[in-house]
Amino acid sequence: MxxxxxxxxxxxxxxxxxxxxxxxxxxxxxxxxxxxxxxxxxxxxxxxxxxxxxxxxxxxxxxDDGRKLIPQVASALGTLTAASRIFETGTTQNLLTVATSVSVAEWIIAPRLRTFTDRHPDIRLRFLSTIWPDDFKSVNADVEIPFGTFKQFGKNATLLEPNGLVAIKSATLDGDLHALPLIEAVGTSAGWENWPSAKKHDLIPQIYVDSFDAALNMAFHGNGVALVSEVLAHSALASDQLVVASDFIAPCEEGYYVQANAQNPTAMLFRDWLFEQEKMPANN
Amino acid sequence: MxxxxxxxxxxxxxxxxxxxxxxxxxxxxxxxxxxxxxxxxxxxxxxxxxxxxxxxxxxxxxxDDGRKLIPQVASALGTLTAASRIFETGTTQNLLTVATSVSVAEWIIAPRLRTFTDRHPDIRLRFLSTIWPDDFKSVNADVEIPFGTFKQFGKNATLLEPNGLVAIKSATLDGDLHALPLIEAVGTSAGWENWPSAKKHDLIPQIYVDSFDAALNMAFHGNGVALVSEVLAHSALASDQLVVASDFIAPCEEGYYVQANAQNPTAMLFRDWLFEQEKMPANN
DNA sequence: GTTGTCCATTAGTTTTTCTAATACCTAAGC
DNA sequence: GCTTAGGTATTAGAAAAACTAATGGACAAC
CATH class of the missing domain: 1.10.10.10 (Winged helix-like DNA-binding domain superfamily/Winged helix DNA-binding domain)
Structure with a gap:
């Protein structure tokens, strides 16, 4: 119909x-x-x-209903905008390949992408999802935003900050992290066991997910308290959908590192745009 | 504008x-x-x-352009449909929680979901992304579609079939799997090393991704030959976007297992719908 | 050659979208 | 307390878009 x-x-x-x-x-x-x-x-x-x-x-x-609606609508609009632009021809620098984690794509890029595509309607974008740090260059991304450590990526990579692990939960959830299920994404050296109260309480995660994206989604749906990267949580928290469940922020060795090909002006444009967006949560 | x-x-x-x-x-x-x-x-x-x-x-x-456009448009439409239904109240069995991998969500469920939501406009749906098989029940999904082995899930789980690993590539790619980059998703015991020609050629993957979804996307974008589960590739291949790159199909120990709560009629509805869809590729 | 099926186009009607104008509400400033 | 400013809500009417019905064209099937 x-x-x-x-x-x-x-x-x-x-x-x-x-x-x-x-x-x-x-x-x-x-x-x-x-x-x-x-x-x-x-x-x-x-x-x-x-x-x-x-x-x-x-x-x-x-x-609350309005807040619940935002991610899906923003995502769909971003998808359709990207879809609409997929065939555009333009300048010689019109296709930018961005390799990034699903988490960064969904929680940092997608909600803000329209400010980029509106400003640069002639730049086409290609997004690649989670890449293992090994053999990263083989995808030839102009911008790469892998998850890992500084040691892996070196000086040319810029960390998306802030980069601690924060405990967040849905704003609708009552109870503290000792009473609620704990959600943890694999792939980080830090986790619930690093929490100050881990000595007194058995902070054993009940839900594991394979990305901060999934963790955020879990948290978003009130499934518990998720440990997620501050940089992802930032915009989610700004929209009041999620709240901080604990004041502690665990230092995290791993993070999202942005590497843009300096010889590619479009890549640098995207990189600059991304760091500009980092200062502005999606729903401010 | x-x-x-x-x-x-x-x-x-x-x-x-x-x-x-x-x-x-x-x-x-x-x-x-x-x-x-x-x-x-x-x-x-x-x-x-x-x-x-x-x-x-x-x-x-x-x-080819038409084919490229489909996934994003289908995804966006699915997202908006879900978004539009998010607040609907209806029968007592109106919220169905489905925990599934991103791969299944994107390549099996999302492209077909509208046949379900059109047929059952009063059933609301909640999707949870990739879940580690451990502690699966803690998310209380009515339908769960984890990735793993039979041993992990037992008799009540039904495997989504066919479940071999197939080598696929974009229809636009020339060359065979010995000449093209190889894409492999982690998490399966079988891989390129199980390929018949692995003895003669060094079939070392160049691109690793963390899901068949990403692998399919990689393949879709002509990044190489991806090993993916047949059940995901099925609908992708049906749309001619991707083609089989090798006749060989590697048996795969792991697969997507559907477990629906038998006491939940809505869950059984969804499960039945899913297996019905399995017989019908998304773009037939 | 005929029939049937499907796409393309046009004209006209209906519906939707959008703007301009204005009313109403409330916070801020004096 | 009054005035001003900024923002939302509503209405009326014009413009634009959507949609249908009808028809023509192309080509496969028989």
């Missing part, structure tokens, strides 16, 4: 409004009037049967 | 036409006329600047 999916413009209006917390600002960003944004969001709320925003005299606040 | 993304109906028309290889059938499926589908696809082609289909007297063939 054609009517089973709301129009894309409704989702775009919602997503822009969610990021800006303002229909007026969203309107400016996506090139329609404040009135249109307001109507689209209202229509989406009617269709979904939930309130997505709390309207205020000056601006908006997201409801 | 509001015009930067084509309307969702254009993507839907394209995706349905791509799966059916017919505008007429697509029209029936998504509830619009053949004329509307034809016009939407034509508009999408104009917007993207490429031909997506080759029109024939009877039906359609996908172009």
């Amino acid at each position: 054609a009517k089973s999916l709301p129009p894309l413009t409704w989702f775009r209006a919602f997503e822009a409004a969610a990021r800006n917390l303002s229909f007026t600002a969203a309107a400016d960003e996506i090139g329609m009037t404040q009135s249109a944004v307001s109507q689209h969001v209202k229509a989406l709320e009617s269709r979904l049967g939930v309130a997505l925003f709390i309207r205020k005299a000056r601006g908006l606040a997201l409801t | 509001a015009k930067s993304l084509p309307p969702l109906t254009w993507f839907r028309a394209f995706e349905a036409a791509a799966r059916n290889l017919s505008f007429t059938a697509a029209a029936d499926e998504i509830g619009m006329t053949q004329s509307a589908v034809s016009q939407h696809v034509k508009a999408l082609e104009s917007r993207l600047g490429v031909a997506l289909f080759i029109r024939k007297a009877r039906g359609l063939a996908l172009t």
Whole structure:
């Protein structure tokens, strides 16, 4: 049924409004009037049967339902934007290959990618998912964002920061990390056993996932307290979907290192964009 | 700019036409006329600047560009469909938790999910990504599709078949597996070293990925010959995006095992649906 | 050569989108 | 307490888009 999916413009209006917390600002960003944004969001709320925003005299606040909707909508919009651009021809530097972990792709890049693609509509992008640090160069990525240690990548790699391990949980979860299931991603030397309270309590993870992405998703769904990289959690925490479950931040030897091919201006553009985005959480 | 993304109906028309290889059938499926589908696809082609289909007297063939577009569009549509349904209330059995690997989610479930959600619009779904086989039950999934061995999961688990390892490559790649980079996913006991020609040639993988999903994506992008599970490759091969690079199929000890909670009718519905889908490649 | 099936196109109707204008609400400033 | 400013909500009407019905064209099947 054609009517089973709301129009894309409704989702775009919602997503822009969610990021800006303002229909007026969203309107400016996506090139329609404040009135249109307001109507689209209202229509989406009617269709979904939930309130997505709390309207205020000056601006908006997201409801819990609104927050839940953001990742999927942002992801889908990013996917369609990328899909729409997949065939564009342009400058000689029009295809940028970015090899990155699923985690970085989903939690850092995807939610922000549109600021890059809007600014550089003629640059095509190719994303490769989690790469083992071994033989990394064989994928010939212009930008590579592997997960590992400084020793593995050297001086030309720049760490995405902040890079500790933080304990996060869904904002909807009650209880502390001694009462909740613990989620841990494999592949890091630090873990729950490094937690200060590990001496007193048996902090044995109940859920293991193979990426911070999955850990975040687990946490997002209220499955427990996840240890995830601060740099990924950063934007997730900014959106209030997830909260810090413990004040402690464990130093982490491994991290996401960005390496861009310095001879490739487009790669440097992307790299600069990425570090610029690092300062701005996706839902601020 | 509001015009930067084509309307969702254009993507839907394209995706349905791509799966059916017919505008007429697509029209029936998504509830619009053949004329509307034809016009939407034509508009999408104009917007993207490429031909997506080759029109024939009877039906359609996908172009290479058309094939490239499918996964992202299908994924985005699936995401938006799921997003749109996220708040629906309905029967008491309205939330089904499915824990599965990213690979299964992306290559088996996502491309076909709409047949499930259309048939069961009142069932909500929750997907959890790659789970380590240890402590699997802690996520309380109604349906779980872990990757591992029979020994780990026992009699109540049903293997998604066929389950050999096949060597696949992008249809656009020339050369055989001795001339092309080899892609291997970690986590399986079998690999390139089990290939018949491994005795004569040094079949050392150049690219490692951590999931068959990534391997398929690598292969999809013409990065080499990937060893992937037949069950994932099945639908990918059906769409002609990827081709078999070697006739040999290595037996694989590990596989995707589906375990549905027999006391949960909705879980059994999903399980039945999944095995039904297994017989029908996504782009048939 | 005829029939059937499917795609392409056009014209016209219907629906949706969007803007402009205005009302309302509330915080901030004086 | 009043005024101003900034933002949301709503309505009306114009413009644009979506959609259908009808028809023509292409080609495979018989």
